[in-house]
Amino acid sequence: MKQTCIFDIISPIMIGPSSSHTAGAVRLGLLAKNIYGEIPKKVTFKLYNSYAQTGKGHGTEKGLLAGVLGLAVDDRRIKNIFDDEVSKNIKYKFEYYEDFKKHPNSVDFVFENGRTMDIYGESVGAGEVCVRTIDGFSVKLTGKYNTLMIVYEDIPGMISQVTALIQAKNINIASLHCDRYAKGEEASMCICIDGDLDNDVIDAVKKMDKVYFVSYIKKLEE
């Protein structure tokens, strides 16, 4: 049985009205920003299904933008984010879609700041979120753990090399999720850990042969 704690029940302290459509939207925005590594200059939000249909009444658009700008779920600026100083330097637009292959409460972030990145995430209930794809790679990021994400060539030994670097620091791996385009082609690995990684581990992974991209994604605050 999956253990929960009291503060999964009494939480978050948040801007209303909906944990999935408002707080969840902020958290998706925050997680997407953490994955991208910086606040983008330009972002397109593609809202799907219930997010598209009832988002306006729930402040979903405001939440998504606030998250991308790094605001916390209980920041009172969310309510008037479109007019707030904090959103003056970002270009954004919202698009609305119906796609029943996608989760009822889901969104694509298309970030641009020189480089483009497409991040798809879902608001799965009670403010909990899950990022499912990054640039087409299947991932599973919930923002609950510090996560090392790696894109690499699908050859034998890559997973054990990376996990050995983490083990050497006596850090426990909470979950590990891998995916690949096809055998021998680009693959992705998401390693959720208990605790925090030092920069030297991340640098060592970056220096590994056949590693194309490394991102250390900090967990979201509760």
Next chain:
Amino acid sequence: METKGINTFEQLLETCNARGKRVWQIAQAYESEWCEVPVNKVRKCAMESLKAMKEAIQTGLNSTELSMSGMCGNDCSKLQKRFAERPALFGKTFEKILTYALATSEENIRMGKIVACPTAGSCGIVPSVIIAVAEAFDISEERQVNALITAGEIGRIISAKVSLAGAVAGCQAECGAAAAMAAGAATQLLGGPPKQVLNAVALALKNILGLTCDPVCGLVEVPCVKRNPFMAVIAVTACELALSGVESKIPVDEVVDAMDQTGQLMSPALKESSLGGLARTKTALELQKRLFS
């Protein structure tokens, strides 16, 4: 203290009795152990939530701003106005319970700051009961924290069997669970032993079984906002009965099982999809047309 593995109310009661502790004492020890934080950090976290709840009540009591849809937001002021002219039939504490619950849930839909408890749509129930009862009996903030931790533990154990989401189990799992949490919290606040706390939970839950989630226009407004004060009253009714020694004939864990089964038997049309019930009434459909066209 080894507290892992408490996932039913029976286990909770056994642990309380075996150690001569209250629910909140077991719960904060569990939380401390499970989240690897000291007990005083757990209590500090609960105190922060309590403060945010009080702030939401005060802000909500002083606002008449409508929600983005315009459907809700100015009803709490009507209650306050009437109570100022003519007191509530059932006394000052009853006035406070109703206005605090409504103030909080209205604050939620106008994008104010609230504490989801367990969800945003049900955020007014637990705070209104704990804070109104505490004010009536001049109960310290430390003891209010005890009550809030009790509420959290009740919600946690319910959620071990029933997902606290309207889309999964209907409003039973949101406002209903909140009523059970508030009932147990109030019983703790007024000195009820663990057995009475759990009876309050069972009595409250039995009276919310089958509660549908059929929000008009898919928004957390109608009937959610006004449901908060109604559920707070269910909570205090359960508390009064439990404190008098009234027992639920069906043990609380079995009531939770019934809640789970009821949730599964409920049509998806009545679980947050807005495809049935109030959401498909003539007026709801007209509102929907007006709001979304």
